[in-house]
Amino acid sequence: MGRIRILPDQVANQIAAGEVVDRPASVVKELLENALDAGATRIRVEVEAGGRKLIRLSDDGQGMTRDDALLAFERHATSKLRTADDLLSIATLGFRGEALPSIASVARVTLETATGEETTGTRMEIAGGKILHVSDAALPRGTTLTVADLFFNTPARRKFLRAESTELGHITALVTHYALANPDKHFELLSATHTIVSAPPVARIAERIYQIFGKETLAQLLPVAAELPLQRAGLPEPPPWRKNPDNPARDPGSLRLSGFYSKPELQKLNRNSIYIFINKRLIRDRLLMHAITEAYRNVIPPTSFPVVLLFLEMPPEEVDVNVHPAKTEVRFRQQSLVHDFVRDSLRTALIKARPAAGFLAALDSAPAASPSLMPPAASPLPGSPDGEPVPPDSNPAAFQTARTDADAFELTPHLPTPIPGKLPFTAQSFQPGGGFSGWNDQQAWGEAAAALFQPAGLPPAGDCSPHPSDDPRVNPAAETALIEAEQAAANLNQLGSLRPLGQLRESFILATGDDGLWIIDQHVAHERILFEKILRDRQVEKVMRQRLLMPLLVELKPAQMVVFASIAEELERNGFEVEPFGPQTLAVKAAPVGLEGSSLERMLAEVIEQSSADSDEPKQNHDLTELRTRIAASIACHSAIKVNTPLDPARMEWLLSELAKTSHPTSCPHGRPIALMYSWKEIQRAFHRI
Numbered sequence: 001m002g003r004i005r006i007l008p009d010q011v012a013n014q015i016a017a018g019e020v021v022d023r024p025a026s027v028v029k030e031l032l033e034n035a036l037d038a039g040a041t042r043i044r045v046e047v048e049a050g051g052r053k054l055i056r057l058s059d060d061g062q063g064m065t066r067d068d069a070l071l072a073f074e075r076h077a078t079s080k081l082r083t084a085d086d087l088l089s090i091a092t093l094g095f096r097g098e099a100l101p102s103i104a105s106v107a108r109v110t111l112e113t114a115t116g117e118e119t120t121g122t123r124m125e126i127a128g129g130k131i132l133h134v135s136d137a138a139l140p141r142g143t144t145l146t147v148a149d150l151f152f153n154t155p156a157r158r159k160f161l162r163a164e165s166t167e168l169g170h171i172t173a174l175v176t177h178y179a180l181a182n183p184d185k186h187f188e189l190l191s192a193t194h195t196i197v198s199a200p201p202v203a204r205i206a207e208r209i210y211q212i213f214g215k216e217t218l219a220q221l222l223p224v225a226a227e228l229p230l231q232r233a234g235l236p237e238p239p240p241w242r243k244n245p246d247n248p249a250r251d252p253g254s255l256r257l258s259g260f261y262s263k264p265e266l267q268k269l270n271r272n273s274i275y276i277f278i279n280k281r282l283i284r285d286r287l288l289m290h291a292i293t294e295a296y297r298n299v300i301p302p303t304s305f306p307v308v309l310l311f312l313e314m315p316p317e318e319v320d321v322n323v324h325p326a327k328t329e330v331r332f333r334q335q336s337l338v339h340d341f342v343r344d345s346l347r348t349a350l351i352k353a354r355p356a357a358g359f360l361a362a363l364d365s366a367p368a369a370s371p372s373l374m375p376p377a378a379s380p381l382p383g384s385p386d387g388e389p390v391p392p393d394s395n396p397a398a399f400q401t402a403r404t405d406a407d408a409f410e411l412t413p414h415l416p417t418p419i420p421g422k423l424p425f426t427a428q429s430f431q432p433g434g435g436f437s438g439w440n441d442q443q444a445w446g447e448a449a450a451a452l453f454q455p456a457g458l459p460p461a462g463d464c465s466p467h468p469s470d471d472p473r474v475n476p477a478a479e480t481a482l483i484e485a486e487q488a489a490a491n492l493n494q495l496g497s498l499r500p501l502g503q504l505r506e507s508f509i510l511a512t513g514d515d516g517l518w519i520i521d522q523h524v525a526h527e528r529i530l531f532e533k534i535l536r537d538r539q540v541e542k543v544m545r546q547r548l549l550m551p552l553l554v555e556l557k558p559a560q561m562v563v564f565a566s567i568a569e570e571l572e573r574n575g576f577e578v579e580p581f582g583p584q585t586l587a588v589k590a591a592p593v594g595l596e597g598s599s600l601e602r603m604l605a606e607v608i609e610q611s612s613a614d615s616d617e618p619k620q621n622h623d624l625t626e627l628r629t630r631i632a633a634s635i636a637c638h639s640a641i642k643v644n645t646p647l648d649p650a651r652m653e654w655l656l657s658e659l660a661k662t663s664h665p666t667s668c669p670h671g672r673p674i675a676l677m678y679s680w681k682e683i684q685r686a687f688h689r690i
């Protein structure tokens with residue numbers, strides 16, 4: 001007898017469950033996605049004991065007929081795909097037909113569902129993959145799935161679960177993400193004792209950020225929106241004989257980006273505050289992470305990360321979501337196009353906004369490894385490769401992170417106080433339709449973009465969703481926060497017209513403008529001006545060099561000689577003329593203008609040291625752009641005006657006007673702030689005038 005056997009369905013489902021359901025949060029994720037796919041506008045999640053004991057998700061979506069309900073728990077049963085071709089253009093969050101049977105194979109599940117069209121709804125009980133009971137039930141339209149005793153029949157899995165608070169933290173993070181991606185829908189998350197998330201529908205993502213994270217967070221973010229038509233982008237035109245005039249090629253659509261990014265003054269020590277949604281699906285993607293880091297290169301320090309909420313919309317054919325069972329990774333058809341689009345859009349937005357750092361905010365904004373949207377110790381995404389390991393966390397109030405001065409910015413959702421009595425439930429908050437609107441829905445996107453960027457306080461025409469101020473739970477201060485956030489965006493443009501008053505300890509320039517009092521760090525200001533000039537000159541090979549009267553002799557160790565050899569050519573293009581002078585000595589005969597003596601020596605030592613650190617990481621070693629910017633940053637740093645240097649008024653004015661012309665007057669190439677503003681409002685407030 002042969003040894004190979006087909007596995008029984010129950011075993012196959014448990015194997016699938018191993019990939020799809022690794023913790024309570026992954027159950028919530030699958031159920032949330034199902035509810036969104038079913039067009040729900042209101043989603044309520046209840047959990048007990050961090051989801052181990054109970055997860056109940058109710059939605060007001062389209063529901064299921066009795067037949068569909070029976071089929072839904074079969075393996076590979078889905079309403080979202082029909083043919084293999086459909087896999088190439090997935091417009092729903094789910095498509096594998098695996099989630100429900102996987103969950104049902106490792107828990108006790110109750111399904112209650114009604115379409116509103118059939119005379120009665122269906123109630124069904126399943127445990128360990130077996131249907132135990134099916135009956136009629138009078139139910140409103142929608143679906144409620146109750147998942148109890150998760151992993152009751154797989155003790156090994158149960159052992160891997162973390163503390164209740166950690167699991168609840170993961171669930172909170174997840175509901176928060178989906179709430180951000182769907183501001184027009186009502187999300188609630190309740191534990192046995194608390195309302196953790198309560199987010200009624202709002203018109204704009206900005207308002208949703210306010211609802212969930214509060215005013216300070218919103219004030220530190222700036223909006224971004226961009227669009228790139230895919231017409232011909234990245235792909236060759238078909239030859240004339242392949243073109244069919246009767247059947248013109250379908251519009252290839254466009255890449256669209258919207259969302260929020262942090263001002264350079266806000267820096268994080270990890271990537272936890274970067275959120276990327278593709279067609280409303282939250283994903284982890286190294287390529288886009290890289291694009292975002294690139295956008296901030298030389299604006300924030302290389303060891304810091306920004307806070308970014310990025311919503312990318314693209315035709316479903318452009319992105320393959322069928323890469324990982326947990327659907328948290330994707331593959332783009334045109335990788336570099338998407339990468340460059342994200343990098344350039346963010347970079348352009350940063351250059352355009354030139355946000356000025358507030359004096360008080362800068363005091364608080366030391367880079368912090370914030371848990372961001374996550375509660376402490378939470379992983380970014382259940383099932384994602386970066387998600388583990390998670391240190392156990394036994395603090396039951398874990399996600400109510402204490403606020404300290406150094407941690408002024410957090411994306412951690414604040415726990416709303418429990419709302420006594422019944423939640424207000426108006427007919428208004430139930431809106432028909434919803435669900436995932438395919439990217440093709442131009443109007444929908446247009447509206448979404450308009451909603452995101454229109455002036456605060458004006459609901460879009462025809463908008464029927466409750467405005468925050470209509471809702472008793474939403475503080476009308478949301479409006480003020482929005483206005484402040486928007487106003488804060490336009491500032492550094494005035495640098496050129498500031499009036500310098502003098503210097504503080506011959507190191508900082510004091511200047512006044514309409515908006516307040518400015519303090520400018522003269523060294524880093526000059527550093528930024530020089531840095532951008534050096535890069536520009538280098539690009540057109542017009543670097544100015546100066547001959548040294550006496551060659552400068554530099555002693556190097558053998559390992560440093562090797563590093564030097566690898567960067568010698570780039571140094572030469574930056575104005576250096578260096579010749580070997582014995583086995584361990586270099587003679588520098590010419591150098592970029594402005595760099596001499598000990599500064600020149602220190603600059604060379606710095607670049608060699610930084611480049612040798614890199615040679616341990618071969619992947620970066622050949623990155624010429626990085627080397628180029630590193631050299632430019634180093635030359636700029638060592639030839640810029642130093643602190644403790646007196647400047648006459650004309651020189652100060654020159655410095656300010658040159659700084660105004662740079663792309664990033666916000667921070668020096670190493671990420672330190674250049675100009676801080678003590679705003680007129682802050683001054684008035686401090687003197688108790690307002």
Ligand SMILES: Nc1ncnc2c1ncn2[C@@H]1O[C@H](COP(=O)(O)OP(=O)(O)OP(=O)(O)O)[C@@H](O)[C@H]1O
Nearest residue numbers: 034038063072078079094095096097098099100143
């Ligand atoms: N909340 C819901 N409302 C209406 N229909 C639902 C709901 N949840 C599930 N269904 C139906 O049950 C089917 C099976 O759900 P399941 O989550 O197992 O698979 P899927 O969503 O199609 O794919 P995936 O495994 O990728 O999630 C869905 O295709 C859908 O038709």
Ligand SMILES: [Mg+2]
Nearest residue numbers: 030034094099
């Ligand atoms: Mg699903």
